[in-house]
Amino acid sequence: MVIKSAEFICSNTQISKLPPPVKPEYAFIGRSNVGKSSLINMLTGKKGLAKTSQTPGKTQLINHFLINDNWYIVDLPGYGYARVSKSKKEDWNKFIQTYLDKRESLQCVMVLIDSRLDPQKIDLEFCNWLGEKGLAFVLIFTKADKQSAVKTDQTVAKFKKALLTTFDEVPQCFITSSEEQLGRDEVLGFISQVNTG
Ligand code: GDP
Secondary structure (H helix, E strand, O other): OOOOOEEEEEEEOOHHHOOOOOOOEEEEEEEOOOOHHHHHHHHHOOOOOOOOOOOOOOOOOEEEEEEOOOEEEEEOOOEOOOOOOHHHHHHHHHHHHHHHHHOOOEEEEEEEEEOOOOOOHHHHHHHHHHHHHOOOEEEEEEOHHHOOHHHHHHHHHHHHHHHOOOOOOOOOEEEOEOOOOEOHHHHHHHHHHHHHO
16 A cells, blocks of 8 residues: 555544544554554654654543545554553543444554563453454564564464464464564555455
8 A cells, every 4th residue: 555645633532522433444552662653653654643752641642643535543542551540541441442342433453562572461451352342453563673583473473372362363463663664565455455345
């Protein structure tokens, strides 16, 4: 897919104020610092589109970016802040879960996983929640340039194995590096395929 345009549309703290659900959208989510903003900028080819390295625990926003005038990248707040209070975590859960559960135009949840780490409980729990809700998702392993391809493959295999304890089959997986533009065609190709049905 060629990205002809990518524009920031809005930031929301309220579900009721989201754009009308008339265009397909893809929600990007992962632990804080997983490389989500960098990935969105790499996919769109626009460096400052998503703000990188936001301070954890700040206002939780849902950001909509309109791509080629016909589909949205949705940047969801990162999860797993160690220093956030319990009540803030609960607010986060409610806000995001409501969005994911109710958004009619949501096509797929793009779950970002740090390719350097062994399966993390919070990521597995989130995938299991998506599974329970029957939401379609894929896994995007980030920062693959930080280690050897063999090590990345091992992380992916471990994550798939962990998922197979609760899922019958594993979702599609993408290996990416925003630093090296790795995985861009694959992720955009997947979105293009879903968009065209
Ligand atoms: P976010 O909090 O998930 O939006 O993560 P950011 O995109 O802000 O990235 C967090 C940190 O990881 C920043 O210092 C980035 O420069 C770095 N980073 C993100 N993606 C990559 C990548 O593909 N390779 C490398 N080497 N560093 C990355």
